[in-house]
Amino acid sequence: MSRARSALLEERWTGYLPAPASVSSRSTLPPFSTARQTLTFIEVHAENYMGDGGRPHAQLAALRERFALSIHGVGLSIGGEDPLDSDHLTRLVKLIERYKPQSFSEHLAWSSHGGEYFNDLLPLPYTPQTLARVVMHVSQVQERLGRQMLLENPSTYIRFEESTIDEVDFLGAIVARTGCGLLLDINNVFVSAQNHGADPRSYLANFPFDAVGEIHLGGHDAGFDETGAVLLIDAHGSPVADPVWALFDEVIARHGPMPSLIEWDNDVPEWQILLKEISRATFILDHSTSASRVA
């Protein structure tokens, strides 16, 4: 897929633009005059635009006229044991046909089981069995949508005793078997590495960068587990942390600029604060000295 030099604002409509849920309040659009100079694309959650009409679609249509679009799903449950929800896939097909996004991405996680939805990106063990299932689901999604999808690496807090495959190898195998691309969330890499006492740089050193079509940056919260160890939580409600910026800088210096997105969809601040994050990402992308990548 084509890789524009760009810094992107995540326009998660929950909390910023009126999400379907915020029927009671009228939110404002970002100031387009500033936004247009700074942004080349926006990203929205697929599930927020699965109603029939009204403001969510009117706003997305208006944004679509001005920006490239990435649709980011959170509800397909690609890592789940159950077959993919065919109705949900149909709604996704409809959404993608309507807005013709430049990119569609989803998560290496599960969120539904036995007909119940859990509203979180839940982790899965990495085994040959779960790999086969994820490969089947990614292939089914790509076949149904008639396009390549990107799969995002998760933030994890727990690990499973039965896991036998490293996450990076697991992702690499999915890419090799399905031809999907990857969405590299550098905050997730940092959060998971901290939580499991691992080195984010060795994770990134082994990451299959040829498959990366987009980068996510976001803020995290910090707490402790019952042993007193630091527990980082992917929260998207604060600025990107300095160590994550450092990793981003290294990734871009080494691999060249890639579409990069600031995720900030909880406690969304005023535009000027978002703009600062976007500008910082743009600066790093624009000052990359690496040779342009061959897409």
Add this chain to the structure above:
Amino acid sequence: MPGFRTESFIRALKAPGDRAPVGLVGPSDRRFAVHRNTVAIGLITALEVQFPAVLDLVGSEFFRATARAFLVAYPPASPRLTIVGERFPQFLAGFEPALQFPYLADVARIEAARVRAYHAADTPRLGIETFSSVAADALEDLRIELHPAVAIVRSAHSAFTVFSMATGASAPAAISRWHAEDCLIDRPEFDPIVQLLAPGMAVFLHTLQHGATLADATVAASESTAGFDLSEALATVIGGRLAVHLSTARRDQ
């Protein structure tokens, strides 16, 4: 197969305590709790946003406890959080601790209708010129299809008044006696509105929504309400631009 089992993971996810499921590496109770909290808080917050009047009426603590009970009784089946509260009014109507608030389920029905109206399809509405072009002798057999955002909520417990006070649309005042109120929910452009309906109008609109002719809807409304005024009813339908399609019974049969 030893190790990870989805069922035990889900049981731990839904359990009120703080225990992680088996099969995890190292002490994981606090780590696993991140998922338990995310699931609960996300769904409850979605309900709070969709039912602000109910929240205002019962207070945060009562609402959260009620929402938790609702999510146990009606676990969400879809990743679309916009429909997470579809059955909340129905749940409230039978939820013992909420029965002390007889209007609560009806207020929730108003709010659920607002959420549906907010997301309803953008079907073009008919103006007065379309009605003017209907021949006088065709009026009786006219079927009027209403906009998908249009909903009617009937309450025996002053739900419109309570809703208006809870949302700040009208000043709080004592309600001396519960009385029946009907209201119309619609979405003229993007923002849902809730309006009190004159007696008989609910039956009239409801009958039209079910595909009856104008004549049949008028009979039904007149039977329910002495002195039902058809011209006022039509003014509501035409002036409020509630209609999206006209057809005549004869032609469609």
